[in-house]
Amino acid sequence: MIRTDELKGVIAKNGYSQSDVAGMIGVTPKTFYEKMKIGVFGSDEIQIMIEKLHINDPISIFFAKE
Template sequence: MIKTDELRGVIAKNGLSQSDVAKKIGITPKTFYEKMKSGVFGSNEIQIMIDELHIEDPASIFFAKE
């Protein structure tokens, strides 16, 4: 399960909007918002976010145990 609150924080820390991140991973902002709601992203999308947002501990956000 993805910790969407933490992901939102990382996006904000990088000075980006969710729309900016959607463009970087090649999806529409609407699709990004839906994926944030469901907490499900593809592995390629996750990798792009890790690289673009400089996430040092991706497991704590993308592979969190609830």
């Protein structure tokens, strides 16, 4: 399960909006918001976010335990 609260914080810390990140991973903002709501992203999307948002500890965000 993705910790969307943590991901939102990282997005803001990097000065991006969720729409900006949607563009980075190649989806529409609407699709990005839906993915955030259900907490599911593809591995390619996760990899792009790790690189572009300079996420040092991706496990705590993308592979958090319930």
